[in-house]
Amino acid sequence: MKKLIIVCSLLIPLIISAVAVSKDDTIKIKHTKEIADDATPYVLNQLLENKAAKEIVFEKGVYHFYPDKGLNQFVYLSNHRDVFVRTAFPIINYDGFTIDGQGSTFIFHGTMLPFHVMESQNVEIKNVTVDWAMAFHSEGEVVKHDEKNHTFDVKFFDEYPYELRNGEINFIKEYYEHDLGQTIIYDKERKAISYNCIASTPISTVQKTKVRHNTDKVKYKYKVDKADLTLRKNGIENRISMEEVEPGVVRFFNHKKELPPIGSILTTKGQQGLNRVAPAVSVKASKDFKMDNVVIHHAGGMGVIVENSENLTLNKLKITPSGDRVVSTTADATHFVGCRGKIEITNCYLENQLDDAINIHGAYQEVVEQLSDNQLGIRMGHHQQEGYHIGRTGDKIGLVRLDDSFTPYKEVTLENIKVINQRYQILTFKEKLPKGIVAGDYIENLTAYPEVLIEKNTFRGNRARGVLLSTPKKTVVRENYFHTQMEAILVPVESSKWYESGSQANLYIEGNTFEDCNHGGADRGCIRLHTDENNENIAFKNINIKGNTFKMFDNTVLEVSNTDGLVFEGNTILPTNTFPRLHKDSPAFILKSSKNITFKNNDFKGKAPKLMETDKKMSKVTFQ
Template sequence: MRKFITILAAFAVLGSYGQKVLNMKDFNIEGVKDVTPIVVEALEKCKKEGYSSLVFPKGTYHFYPTFAPEFFSEITNNDNGLKRTSFPLIGFRDFVVDGNGSDFIYHGKIIPFIIEESSNVKVTNINIDWEVPFTLEGLVVANDETKNTFDIEIKTPYVVEFERLYLSLEREDSPYERKYGKRFAMWEHYNLEIAENIFWDPKTMAPLYNTQLYHLPERGVKAEEIKKGVVRLSAKMKKLPPIGSIFVSKGDYLQNRTSPAFRVFKSKNLEFKNVNVYHAGAMGLIAERSEDITLDGFNVVLRKGSGRMVTTTADATHFCNVKGTVVIKNSIFENMLDDATNVHGTYLRVNKIVDDYTLAVETYHPHQNGYLFGEEGDSVKVVSQKNLQYTTEALILKKVKRVNEKISFITFDKPITGKVEIYDGVENISWHAAAIIENNIVRNNRARSFLITTPRKVVVRNNQLSSQMATFSITGDLGLWNESGPIVDLLIENNVIDNSVFGGNGAQAIFFIEPQYPEKKNKEGIYSKNITIRNNIIKTFDSSILVAASIDGLTFENNQIFQTDTYAPIFPNAKNISIENCTNVVFKGNTYKKIDGKEVTISIDEKSSNVKIDKGDAFSIASKKMKSTSKK
């Protein structure tokens, strides 16, 4: 009998197909207050003894940073620093983490998953949330235009400091204590300084229409506690927020991206399937210097019944310096405080020309300090800071010497004499990703749906998209984020776009394709190539549909455009179509059903050439009138 039990146990451990499975049930984790040290121990056992899977019995598990291992992490587009984690998947091969639909509830500043130097890893069937969110959300219960004040009701305790508001995001029984003559709250994230604010509409579950009208200054906001749970804010604003709206704050700039749900670095062949990220104190997933990543049913969504307005405090997903293919499919991204996804490289700036073969280069945006730009053997090109045109052929990195988090010396295999100027950019052309983005839903988020800046083939199809800013932002810049990688082959087809660009943050377009030149006069040469936008259904209340600049090969065909009355137009005089410095442009088969009686409008500048608009296209009449006017 004992022998029979031993055989059964062996089969249980090996699991199906001979895989060696470690079940967390054997660690008696059910009901444990903090499972972090137990999970870390289990992962060490998996790595040491060659287990292929770590499986959780379905349940709710709480993770605290107290006993979590920590690593110094330089995470691009997020906050660097010592990061604690519950799943240090570092140096793992052919491994699966299966939560069986479990809820992983996090407390404090901690990154749930750090995946580094790993390959063939799959994370599946888990739900990630924080007990206490990284954002403040308060219901606007009163406003006073004569005094420039509005009141917010908060269901959590708070701390008021003169001239600044600090709010604790803990439960109502959270204790206060007094030290050094000031009040502090015992909570999970430290006090939150009010900054980077936005107002949400609980009726639409999205940011308020024309959000920029309600901009709250980052400094000089006075706070007064007028009764328990109600705080009065005083500040100069264009317009006070309406009663019933939700005030959302995520904290001070450069200090509010501490805890992404997934950090991926130097890894390949990864799959994330049936994962729900209900909240994170930064991005849902940030991947860099990695390759071949698939997200299938990777949802950044509100937990039903949570009463919250915000999921992630930054992008739902972000891929930087990634190669191979990024696949994002069957996913929902909603209520983020930034974009649904961003696929790009990053330019480094030339700080000093050392000699004919060597440059000192630097990161520019503070969130890119420590960014791993390249390693020996990578191919790079130099880009002009003035017009974003390449000034060199492909160069091979022969040596990379890091000085500090901002400065590195890079040495090439060929001379660069006379081809480089201070503040030019250097682009790593070895690390760019192809992408397939299909069958996803993006809705109710601040900012954009998709930012795509890569010279590999990209297909975006069969998605339902609605975001506060441009649905598609395709650009490149050496001015702030320094995102690199001009498009060379992009197909956008069969998507439904529903009333995007409702934030009022400048006259953006649904398709906003424009490199960011330091000066308009430098808009010369071609930046992107071969962009096809076809068979999309576009519902829009505002005027601007497409802004296209510096493209060779743009096709806009068979798109059905419907004007809606969902909102009043914010920029009614903007051209429907704007073409600047483009060549080989085709419009055909597009329809546009207007309800305001206004004519369709198009603008084509003098630098553009070979622009063809078919006779039956919705924009053909506008094109003829424009030519007639220009002749006069």
């Protein structure tokens, strides 16, 4: 009898495996009530049991996904909080796989990662809509002011349950909650970020602590990130307080700024650093990834976050709120870190997210010490870079000292990375390192920058910027529409806070329409080239801005610094009366620390009283 049991136990897995693998390599999901009420266990089991499958196809319908029976994994997510997540779609180590929703809607519950793609190639997600049953943010309408006492009342919609705890509001979700944290107001009629929103938001939630004793005696041997989730609390205390004046209506006290306009929609998503826990799509260390005809209504973080991947195509991606919500994703619509090959983003519609539409950049990491003639100890500069791998064997790594130049002073070849912990790694190089490396120097991966095509997209209604670009490879931004709270296009070197690398070059901005950008209140160029470093070193080269239409309610069209070679040609600048001007004395064009700047064949009908402002060291620039 004992032998019989052993034989049967060996045969059972073979029988299950034979039954599970589909003859046509397709997993077909029927829309039955039993599956659709919580599709997580069924879909997960099908994927785990059918690793040879090439696609999973859903019968059209609405499917709910709960975390309780999802695959539990700890993931490092760049620009997010690193957390344990549950997923029904662990697309890991696949070569050729398609998820086809056939028009289905997937509704997620709690802190789930809907699509987790890692170390795979030729993966496509198509024909599906993603949403969450309960949002990771909350919304309410400003309904009353008390000018004398400088208070305001907000009626929170029924979709956003809350509790008041010791005068602080906490919003209760499925498997999640958030406090007030980061806030901004939306215009209810335009369903977009409010005009001059910086006058009244963010809500003043904290202030400096009044009582401190011996805290200055706490010392650290190594450099620390004062913005991480522990140290950021030092020296601050709660400022704002709240009370409920009737069910659903909360009064806010001690706000420093102007009172937010009555009728505006106050949105809140909790504390920075804690509020990015559930992006809709995560792609890491993968190649030839595509999304086509996908709608993302919401995510508790970014819509799409891609790291260390190659050849990425997003076509007909739509990010837009569902129902009566004014917010889509609570962070960037799309974000790309350390990618290579080519990124193509075409025919997409990205609106109402609480951060940028597109951000493409590399990563700086900071030298802690030189350990040998070919080894460096390095640290992640920002706490949301934890766990990030800067490259792979054979990649060219640049050694950078930004005080001297944005260009690396030496290039070396990466041999391997030894991970000591989530923030400290040891990098070994194939060559000997040069003399003179010091703690505080940066490294960047010169191999991991992509070519970029951004064409025929719409970017509107969101907080922050439209497109951020940091790659020296050819980048084309063509025939897009921009209506953004801040800059439409920002070309940065964000070295001091976010440690985002990439000195943009070979940029072609052609045939776009920019309408009433920077309406949030900041005095900046609609297109802006800017570095965090306060020096005159050249960061950006070969910038071409041609044949665009700028519809401007305010003055500043273009702001340029640290640039060698920019052509602004054949553009039309028109005035609008959509909003009152905010910065009546600002010039149309601001240039500093730059050279070889050319303006020709432009048609300017803007409102700016002064056309050009340049620093004294620059050669004369003539507008044509």
